[in-house]
Amino acid sequence: MNKNALVRLTVDFFMSALMILLMAYQVAGETAHEVLGTAVGVLFIVHAFLNRRWFSSFYKGRFTLLRALQNTFIILVLLDTLVVMITGVMISGTVFAFLNITWGVGIARALHLCSSYWALVLMSVHVGLHWSMVTGMARSVFGLRAPHPARVWTLRLLALAWAGYGAWAFDHLQVWPFLTLQMQFAFFDDAGDAMVLFRWASVMVLFVVAACWTGRAAQALLRRQQGR
Ligand code: HEM
Ligand code: HEM
Known part of the structure; x- marks a missing residue:
């Protein structure tokens, strides 16, 4: 088993799970939110350390789209x-x-709200753009072989359906007004805790799926150009 990939996947999983819990502020409550927010901050540092080679090789190699x-x-x-x-x-x-x-607590509160919504979107896009790394690591950790095309398409359709629900949740949770600073007061979803968490996870899935396919389209474009 590839231990390095296992550590990375575990950190990735907990960062994603914590992001969902942090966005669903009403589920965690204030004290737990602060403790979990601090914990995810530590995980971000660990994650950046695990990926330190990205920083050192920033200018090296070929720049593709x-x-x-x-x-x-x-x-x-x-x-x-x-x-x-x-x-x-x-x-x-x-x-x-x-x-x-x-000092500056009023502005900090408004900025915290807006930047946390952006964090959810940007991090989901970040994960989607690295999806091939995630599947590669999952294969090496769990010893999986390339799945049958029928299974791949079933999973793709499920992901698409989940992303569709994510588009509804994006609107329902009023993510856009928060991203554009039009909304500066907390949003309260009157659904049960599990449903609120599921809705935030669905918004994440929406952006992961969209970014994953954008990344694939960029790769396909490059291959086509190279083929000419
Ligand atoms: C919810 C939060 C995040 C998630 C789920 C996430 C997920 C991922 C995944 C899946 C990868 C592929 C390699 C790996 O798993 O280690 C990756 C790579 C990377 N991430 Fe994140 N990430 C998050 C936040 C961050 C943050 C806050 C930073 C800021 C420094 C960051 C910087 C990087 C870097 C530098 C790479 C390496 C990219 C490369 O080698 O191409 N990530 N991330
Ligand atoms: C990636 C990390 C974080 C995310 C995604 C996040 C997200 C959020 C969100 C979405 C809210 C608004 C909740 C609502 O009222 O509906 C909020 C509020 C709050 N967050 Fe965070 N947070 C993070 C980190 C932290 C940290 C590290 C702290 C402090 C240790 C913190 C302290 C607070 C406090 C005190 C509030 C309440 C603000 C108010 O009075 O309206 N957060 N956070």
């Missing part, structure tokens, strides 16, 4: 993460309350 997309989204994810974390610490009422920050 897919690589340009991947790099752009990593930089956006990195910048947005910094905003979410810094504003989270500033508005913290429990974990970082001892810092007693009073």
